[in-house]
Each structure stands twice: as C-alpha cells, then as structure tokens.
Amino acid sequence: xxxxxxxSFASLATGIHAWLRQAISNDTLxxxxxxxxxxxCLLVFLVLLCFFLGYMERKxxxxxxxxxxxxxxxxxxxxxxxADTLKLLFKEGLTPNGADKFLFNxxxxxxxxxxxxxxxxxxxxxxxxxxxxxxxxLYVSAISSMAVIxxxxxxxxxxxxxxxxxxxxxxxxxxxxELSIGLSLITIVILSGSLQLSEIVExxxxxWWIFKGHxxxxxxxxxxxxxxxxxxxxAPFDLTEAEQELTGGFHTEYAGMKFAMFLxxxxxxxxxxxxxxxxxxxxxxMPFHIGSLPAxxxxxxxxxxxxxxxxxxxxIVFIIMWFRWTFPRLRIDQLLNxxxxxxxxxxxxxxxxxxxxxxxxxxx
Amino acid sequence: xxxxxxxITEEGEFIINMGPQHPATHGVLHLKIWLDGExxxxxxxxxGYIHRSIEKMCESLSYRQFIYVTSRMDYLSAHMNNQACxxxxxxxxxxxxxxxxQAIRVLLGELTRLSSHLLWWAxxxxxxxxxxxxxxxxxxxxxxxxxxxxxxxxRLTQNFIVPGGVMYDIHPDFQKKVKDLIKQFRANYHEYDxxxxxxxxxxxxxxxxxxxSKEDAISYGCTGPTARASGISCDIRKLAPYDGYDKLKFDxxxxxxxxxxxRYQVRMAEIIQSLNILxxxxxxxxxxxxxxxxxxxxxxxxxxxxxxxxxxxxxxxxYIVSDGAATPYRCKFRSPNFSNLSAIPHIAKGAKIGxxxxxxxxxxxVIPDIDR
Numbered sequence: 107x108x109x110x111x112x113x114s115f116a117s118l119a120t121g122i123h124a125w126l127r128q129a130i131s132n133d134t135l136x137x138x139x140x141x142x143x144x145x146x147c148l149l150v151f152l153v154l155l156c157f158f159l160g161y162m163e164r165k166x167x168x169x170x171x172x173x174x175x176x177x178x179x180x181x182x183x184x185x186x187x188x189a190d191t192l193k194l195l196f197k198e199g200l201t202p203n204g205a206d207k208f209l210f211n212x213x214x215x216x217x218x219x220x221x222x223x224x225x226x227x228x229x230x231x232x233x234x235x236x237x238x239x240x241x242x243x244l245y246v247s248a249i250s251s252m253a254v255i256x257x258x259x260x261x262x263x264x265x266x267x268x269x270x271x272x273x274x275x276x277x278x279x280x281x282x283x284e285l286s287i288g289l290s291l292i293t294i295v296i297l298s299g300s301l302q303l304s305e306i307v308e309x310x311x312x313x314w315w316i317f318k319g320h321x322x323x324x325x326x327x328x329x330x331x332x333x334x335x336x337x338x339x340x341a342p343f344d345l346t347e348a349e350q351e352l353t354g355g356f357h358t359e360y361a362g363m364k365f366a367m368f369l370x371x372x373x374x375x376x377x378x379x380x381x382x383x384x385x386x387x388x389x390x391x392m393p394f395h396i397g398s399l400p401a402x403x404x405x406x407x408x409x410x411x412x413x414x415x416x417x418x419x420x421x422i423v424f425i426i427m428w429f430r431w432t433f434p435r436l437r438i439d440q441l442l443n444x445x446x447x448x449x450x451x452x453x454x455x456x457x458x459x460x461x462x463x464x465x466x467x468x469x470x
Numbered sequence: 471x472x473x474x475x476x477x478i479t480e481e482g483e484f485i486i487n488m489g490p491q492h493p494a495t496h497g498v499l500h501l502k503i504w505l506d507g508e509x510x511x512x513x514x515x516x517x518g519y520i521h522r523s524i525e526k527m528c529e530s531l532s533y534r535q536f537i538y539v540t541s542r543m544d545y546l547s548a549h550m551n552n553q554a555c556x557x558x559x560x561x562x563x564x565x566x567x568x569x570x571x572q573a574i575r576v577l578l579g580e581l582t583r584l585s586s587h588l589l590w591w592a593x594x595x596x597x598x599x600x601x602x603x604x605x606x607x608x609x610x611x612x613x614x615x616x617x618x619x620x621x622x623x624x625r626l627t628q629n630f631i632v633p634g635g636v637m638y639d640i641h642p643d644f645q646k647k648v649k650d651l652i653k654q655f656r657a658n659y660h661e662y663d664x665x666x667x668x669x670x671x672x673x674x675x676x677x678x679x680x681x682x683s684k685e686d687a688i689s690y691g692c693t694g695p696t697a698r699a700s701g702i703s704c705d706i707r708k709l710a711p712y713d714g715y716d717k718l719k720f721d722x723x724x725x726x727x728x729x730x731x732x733r734y735q736v737r738m739a740e741i742i743q744s745l746n747i748l749x750x751x752x753x754x755x756x757x758x759x760x761x762x763x764x765x766x767x768x769x770x771x772x773x774x775x776x777x778x779x780x781x782x783x784x785x786x787x788x789y790i791v792s793d794g795a796a797t798p799y800r801c802k803f804r805s806p807n808f809s810n811l812s813a814i815p816h817i818a819k820g821a822k823i824g825x826x827x828x829x830x831x832x833x834x835x836v837i838p839d840i841d842r
Contacts, residue, residue, distance in 0.1 A: 171605040267486045271508070271823070341599055342671055350494040350597050351823050432665070434672045435599025437824035438508050 116233035144236055152222060156373040160187040162420075163427055170431040197362035204265035205359065213260035214360065214367035217253060221374035224249040227303050228381045231391050231412035235304060242303035243291050246382055247284070250337065253375065254280040257339075257346060260368075261356035272355025275438055276346035279336060282445040283343075286333035289453035290326040293460040294386045297323070307390035313397070314389035320468070322459045327387045329449050329456070334379035335426055336441070338372065342433035345441060376423060384418035391415040483511070490519045494597050494827050497837025499811075501826075508822045513815040521841040528801035533559045533768040534632065536798065540788075541627035543805060544839035546586040547781035549578050552631040557712055558777035558788045559633040562770035569756040571635030572713040577648070577751055578618065578630060579713075580744045584655075585614040586782035587741050590834045594734070595666050597831040598675050603666045610655055617647045633768060635761035648752050652745055659742075667738065676730040680817045680829035683728060690816065691809035694784025695740060696833050698724050699732035706780035720747050733832040769796050783807055783834055807839040 123140070130136045161176070161184055168175025176183030201207055227242035229235045239245050254276060261273020295301055297319060298309035309315075315323050336343035347355040357368045384390060391411035395403045436444065462468075484507075489500040498519035504512040524543060528536040537555040541548035553575055560566060567575065588607040595603030615625040620641040622628040630637050666672050682692065687700040697704045705722040707715040723739040725732040770792040778787040784806025791800040810833050818826050 167601075171602050172609065173605060267484065271486075271505075275508075344599070345824075348599070348824075350599060351827055353493055431602050433600060434595065434666070434669060434675060435824070436671055437675060437822055439822060440671075440674060 119234070148222065148225060148236065152225065152374055152377075153370070155377055156370050157187045157191070159373040159376060159423065160190075160369075162423070163430075166424065166427045167431050170428070191366065194362055194366040199362040199364050200359070202265055202359050206263035206265070209259050209263035210359075211364070213256050213263065214364045214371075216259065217256035217371040218367045218374070220249055220252040220256060221371040221378065224378045225374070228378070229304055229307055229385060229390050230415055231410070234412070238302065238304050241301045243295055243301045243306070243386070246378070247288055247291060250375070250378065251280065251284050253371070256371075257356050260360070261346075264356070264359040266359050268352040268354070269356050269358045272346045272348065272352045272358070275348075276339065276356060278438070279339070279343065279345060279441060282442060283333040283336040283449075286329050286445060286449040286453050287337055289450070289457055290330040290333065291382075291386060293319075293323060293326040293457055296457070296460055296464050299464075303385055303390075306386060307392060310389040310392050313395065314387065314392065316387045319460070320463070322456050322463065323387065325452065325456050326460070327383070329453055330383055330387070331422070331425065333445070333449060334383065335429055336445070338375040338379055340372070340376065340426060341430040342435050343441060344430075344435060345438055348435060350435075376426060377419065380419045380422035380426065381415075383422050384415065388418045388422075389414075390418075488826075494830060495837070496593060496830075496835060499835065499837045499840070501814075503823075503826075505823070508824075510818050510821050510823065510826060513818050513826075515811055515815065517841050519841065520838050522838075524842045525801050525803060528798055530797060532796050533562075533770065533798070536801065537631060537633075538627075538629045540803070541629055542838060543803065543842055544781055544783060544786070544807065544836045545626060546589055546836055547582060547783065547786070548627040549575075549582040549630065550779055550781040551786060552629065553579060553713065554777055554779040554781075554786050554788045556631045556633050557779065558775050558790050559768060559770070561777055562773075562775045562790065562792060563633065563764065563768065565634055565762055565764065567635045567713065568759045568762050569714070570758045571760045571762070573751055573755045574636050574640055574760060575631060575713050576715065576718070577640075577748060577755070578622070578628065578636075580747045580751075581614050581618060581648070582628070583782045584741060584744045584748075585611050585618075587737050587744070588614070590737060590782075590831075591662065591666070591741075594831040595672075597827045598672060600666065600669075600672070603662075606658070606661055606665060610651070610658065613647075613651050613654060617644065617651060620644065620647070632761065634764045635759070637761075639760045640755070645752055645755070648748055652749055652752075655745060662738075667734075673731065675824070675828050676734055676832065678729050678731075679821065679825045680730045680733075680832065681728050682813055682817050684726075686813065686816060687728070690813040692784070692813050693806050693809060694780070694782070695723075695733055695736040696784065696810050696813070698722070699736045700728040701726040704785065706778050706785055710778065712777075712779060718747055718750055730828045730832040733834075737832075737834070767796055769794060770798075778804070781806060783836065783839070784810060803842060805839045805842060807835050807837075811835055811840055 126136055126139060130139060165175045176186035179186040179189045201210055224246050226237040227235065227239050227245055257276040258273045261269040261276070294306060294315050297315060298306045300306055300309070316327055339346050347357070352358070357365060360368060391414050393406040393409060393411070393414050395406060484505040486503050486505060487500060488503055489495040490498040495501065500516040500519060502514040502516060503510055522542070524539050527539055531539065537552050540551040540555050543551055588611040592604040592607035618628060619625045621644055622630040682700045684701050687697045687702055692700070693704050701724060703722060703724055708722050720743045723736050723743065725736055770790070772792060772794045774789065774791045776787060776789045778785050785804070786806055787804030789802040789804070790798045793799040814829060814833060818829050821829065
C-alpha cells in the first residue's frame with residue numbers, strides 16, 4: 107500500500123512536496139507553507155462541497171415533495187446556491203443591541219472552525235489524508251463535540267429567549283447523543299484493533315465491517331446514523347432550530363454571512379458524519395469485493411478510490427436527507443428517552459457482543 | 471418581554487411571547503407563555519391584532535352586502551360563512567333557496583371543507599416539523615381551488631352566495647371535474663396515511679397530548695372536530711340540517727379520545743365523509759333555477775334571527791337583530807375558533823413547548839375568525 111500508483115493523489119502531493127523543497131530551504135518555513143496550501147485547498151474544497159450539498163439537499167427535498175426544486179439560475183438551477191451565498195454576503199450582519207457582542211460574533215466562527223478541524227483525519231482516497239493521526243476516531247469525536255460550545259454561545263449571547271431555549275436544548279441533545287456515537291464507533295475500534303482511520307480502512311480490505319461484523323455491526327451502524335443525525339441537529343432531531351416552535355432556535359438573531367456560517371458548518375458536519383460512517387462501517391475508499399469472484403473484483407478495482415469514498419459518503423448523506431424530508435420532529439422528552447432508554451442500553455449490550463466476537467474471532 | 475417585575479410570581483419562571491409574529495400561530499395570535507424549563511405553566515392568549523370590527527361593519531351594509539364581509543372571518547371556510555349569513559337572511563324573509571341552489575351550496579361547501587381540512591393536514595405536518603406533507607396536500611387542494619375558481623371566479627373567498635340561491639349557475643365542466651377530483655383523492659389517499667398518519671414519530675407527538683374531557687369541551691364551548699374528538703355530538707349538519715343536508719347520507723364522526731390524535735383522526739375521517747357527500751350529490755343536482763326571486767332591497771321584519779351552520783372548524787352562529795330597516799340593527803357572530811381557542815390555556819397546562827404546537831395544530835385555529 108505504500109507504493110503510490112502514478113495517478114493517485116499521493117503522487118501529486120509528493121510531487122508538490124519535492125518541488126517546494128527545492129524552492130524553500132528552511133524546514134519550518136516549508137512546513138508552514140505546506141500547511142497554508144493544504145488549508146486553502148481544504149477551505150475551497152469544503153465551500154464547494156457545501157455548495158454541492160446545498161444543491162443536493164434542495165433537489166432531494168424537491169424529489170420528495172413532488173416539485174422541481176431550483177431550476178432557474180444556471181443549468182438545472184445548479185448556481186442557485188451561489189446566488190444565495192452572494193446575497194448573504196451582501197446582507198447586513200446585524201448584531202442585536204442587547205447581545206454580548208464578542209461572544210455573538212465569535213460563535214459562528216467557532217462552529218465553522220470545529221467543523222473544519224474534524225475533516226483533517228478523513229481518508230478521501232487511497233493514501234490521501236491530510237493528517238493520519240494515530241487516534242483519528244478519538245480526535246473526530248472530541249472535535250465534533252466542541253460544536254455544542256458554539257451553539258450554546260450563540261444561543262446565550264443573542265439575548266433572545268427562543269435562542270436561549272434552543273441552546274439549552276442543544277446542550278442536552280448533543281451531550282446525550284455523543285455517548286451513542288462513541289459507543290458505536292468503539293465497536294469497530296474493538297474489531298479492527300486501531301483508532302487510526304487509515305488502519306481501520308486497511309482492515310476492511312477483505313470486506314467492509316458492515317458485512318464482516320454480522321448483525322451487531324449493522325446495529326452499531328444504524329445507531330451511529332441515528333445518533334449522528336441528532337448530533338448535527340438535523341431533522342427529525344432539529345430541536346435546537348425548531349423553526350415552528352422556536353422560530354429558528356439558537357440562530358434566530360443571526361443574519362447575513364454569520365447565518366451562512368452556521369449553514370456552512372451544518373453541511374460540513376453532515377459531510378463529516380457521513381464520511382466517518384463510510385470510513386468506519388463501509389470501508390472508506392476500499393472497493394466492493396466479493397471473495398469468490400476475482401473478475402468482478404478486478405473490475406471494481408478500476409473504479410478510482412476517491413469515487414468509492416464519495417459514493418459511499420453521498421449515499422449516507424442522501425439517507426440523512428431522506429430522514430429530514432420524511433419525518434416530523436420529536437419532542438424534547440421523546441428525544442432524550444430515545445437516547446437514554448433505547449440507543450444507549452442497546453449500544454452497551456452491542457459492545458459486549460462485539461467484544462466477545464472479537465475475542466473469539468467470530469467475525470469474518 | 472416587557473413585563474413588569476411583579477408579574478413574575480416565582481423564581482425561575484420564564485415568560486415568552488409567542489406571536490403576534492410566529493411561524494406556528496398561523497396568523498397574528500399572541501400567546502403569552504409562562505415556562506418552567508420546557509414545561510408550560512400558564513398561557514394567556516392576547517387578542518385584537520387583526521380585529522377589523524366586522525360585526526360593526528355589518529351594521530352599515532345591506533342584507534345583500536354584509537354576507538361577503540364574513541368571507542374574511544374564517545377565510546378557509548369562506549363559503550360556509552357566506553352560507554350562514556344567507557340562510558339567516560332567508561330565514562328572516564321566510565323563503566328558501568331553490569333545490570338546485572341548495573345542491574350547489576352543499577357541493578361548494580363540502581369542497582371548501584375538503585380544502586380547509588387539507589390545509590389543516592398540511593399545516594399540522596408543518597407544525598410538527600415535517601415539511602413534505604404540505605406539498606402532498608396542496609396537490610389535491612390545487613385541484614379543488616381550480617374547480618372553485620372556474621365556478622365562482624375566486625379560489626379562496628368565493629362570495630358566491632346570495633339570499634335565495636347562488637350568484638351564477640355552475641360551470642359546465644363542474645361535474646366532470648369534481649368526479650375527477652374524487653377519483654384523484656381516493657387514489658392518493660394512501661399517501662396521506664403513509665407519510666404522516668402511519669408515522670410513529672407523528673403518532674407519538676399526538677397521542678395522549680392536549681386532552682380535553684367531554685365536560686371541559688362543553689364548558690369551554692368547543693365545537694366542530696375539536697368537540698367531536700371528545701365524544702360530543704355537535705355536527706349542525708345533523709342536529710339542525712340546512713340546505714338539504716338532511717337528505718344526504720353521511721356519518722357524524724365522533725371519537726372519545728379527546729387528545730390530539732383523536733382530533734386528527736376525526737378530521738381525517740371527515741375528509742372521507744365530505745368525499746361521500748360530493749359523490750352522492752354530484753350526479754343528482756336538481757334542474758331548475760339557481761336563484762329564488764327576492765325583492766331588490768331586502769328588508770327583514772322587526773325581530774331577531776339566529777342561524778347556525780357547520781364550518782370546517784365548528785359551529786358558526788349568525789345572530790341578526792333587525793329593526794325593519796335595510797341594514798341589520800346589530801349583527802353578532804358566534805365563531806368556532808374563539809371558543810376553541812379558549813380551551814387551549816386549559817389543555818396546554820403542563821405540556822411541553824412542542825406539545826403546544828401539536829395542540830394548536832389539531833385545534834386548527836384560524837386567527838381572523840377569533841378577532842373578527
């Protein structure tokens with residue numbers, strides 16, 4: 107796996123590195139330059155990704171709701187989201203009079219930064235990872251739980267009662283559902299024996315965990331999808347926004363680009379949880395192989411690894427969007443019941459079963 | 471938010487003003503809510519934001535004119551409001567609409583009821599956080615509105631009824647289009663069950679929430695589907711039939727649950743009953759005049775008249791006091807939404823904020839009808 111094929115992203119990265127090394131002799135400066143380049147690339151990629159996700163969401167919603175969706179700006183309405191972003195850029199970024207101005211303006215930044223930080227260890231393709239940290243799973247769950255700080259900050263500093271209720275709801279919700287996310291991730295950590303995302307992907311070379319791990323892993327996968335939908339505040343768990351109850355929840359008072367940053371972070375979070383689910387359960391960039399069919403496997407290998415990764419990721423993104431446009435919202439006590447009375451006990455029992463499976467080698 | 475400190479009675483009490491501009495109040499209703507965390511301790515509805523003094527306006531309008539002001543009360547039952555006023559005037563004149571006019575009135579009335587219930591269904595889904603159902607309901611509602619537009623000229627406030635009958639005859643395509651609508655509705659009805667009624671989250675949001683007992687429903691004066699879900703027989707179409715409802719076969723849907731889920735089911739069953747009525751009547755519209763002969767200037771005898779009809783939301787009563795002139799001396803409407811709203815502070819006590827949305831959605835308030 108350490109010999110990059112000529113057309114992979116890794117060879118591109120290596121080439122750029124070698125070229126920069128010739129131009130810049132100072133090691134620290136080289137590292138900083140590379141970091142900046144990576145950061146800029148990541149920013150551009152994420153913004154483009156959010157444009158795409160926004161467009162996809164509208165089209166999926168339209169598909170579910172027997173209507174057409176955006177179809178005026180650009181071909182098939184694909185530039186609608188760009189036009190909307192431009193509109194938001196030119197809008198006045200209001201700060202309410204009674205608000206805590208510093209925290210109010212800081213909160214959207216925290217939301218976006220925490221979302222973007224969590225992208226770092228994700229393996230987009232074969233040998234293409236920004237930061238292959240050895241505790242990748244732990245890192246992602248730690249970073250993503252910081253988003254609650256941004257929401258609480260936004261809700262509390264807005265000096266709006268609806269925002270405050272929304273923020274308090276998100277505190278209860280995100281902290282609760284993190285447990286289930288953590289526990290369902292741990293099942294795969296137990297099975298693969300590593301916290302490093304690249305190694306978890308490698309461990310699925312002979313079959314994705316969702317196929318190898320029997321029913322317990324499928325249960326963990328379902329719990330992960332439910333809990334992460336709650337974690338990123340999307341319907342049917344969008345109680346922090348709940349526009350029909352709280353007129354927008356924690357971001358009621360935000361307008362213009364500050365509001366757009368919340369939207370940006372929501373879509374990045376959507377991408378991250380889908381990417382993590384794809385990496386952990388569906389084999390990341392690993393192609394789909396069936397053991398006894400070498401010809402079939404060979405054909406599958408011809409599909410580039412980044413296409414596998416994005417295909418799986420967008421499949422999960424679609425599922426989460428499907429939730430949003432099909433289900434009504436839960437009530438706050440039902441939401442907490444679901445977590446503490448159902449998901450958490452099931453995850454705990456599930457972990458015991460998976461541990462037994464790992465010890466006795468019952469999985470494939 | 472502008473409360474004086476002495477209004478806050480207890481430590482930790484949190485007061486929010488829901489409305490007059492709020493997505494879930496469907497209009498300019500203002501609810502002052504005392505909260506304890508997420509739990510509602512007390513609700514105080516504050517009215518008057520859309521008061522247009524319709525009752526006072528009626529006093530300066532002739533008996534032919536005042537009918538159309540009432541379209542703007544419960545705008546979703548505009549046709550039934552007009553019907554109530556026209557019936558009241560007819561009662562005063564001691565005439566009756568022609569059989570053809572009666573059939574047209576009932577047909578249009580049931581179409582209006584259907585479209586009103588569809589909008590209710592759509593907004594119930596919306597209030598509980600599901601946006602998709604809205605578009606499914608509006609698909610059928612659009613067909614209904616097109617039919618109404620063809621015959622009446624308008625889609626929402628039809629203004630089609632005059633004392634003694636209706637303004638014009640029905641459009642030549644009316645019968646065919648209504649039959650198509652019934653076919654379309656029956657074919658699509660399973661989608662309504664699949665996307666909302668059968669959804670576990672949706673059922674859990676409604677079941678056991680916002681309970682009104684039979685006694686409470688009577689004492690608060692609830693009518694319509696809200697009262698029928700608490701086991702009260704109150705369908706005016708059955709109790710005091712008008713415009714030939716006594717000749718039609720349909721069931722009065724009565725459930726005893728009293729909660730939001732029962733109210734939901736009552737309305738869903740009423741949609742089917744309305745379809746049945748349309749089906750019975752569409753091929754049997756009597757021939758003849760669509761308008762009975764009346765004098766150009768309608769004057770009622772001295773005295774008072776009370777006429778009630780069943781709108782989509784409950785019992786609408788029209789009370790006219792006449793002093794013999796060409797305009798009413800006093801006009802008073804007993805609107806269903808006002809009474810239904812008065813039950814909300816009682817039933818929402820102890821509920822969560824999310825429950826309040828379910829309660830308001832299933833009581834199905836139309837705000838201009840509360841203020842008038």
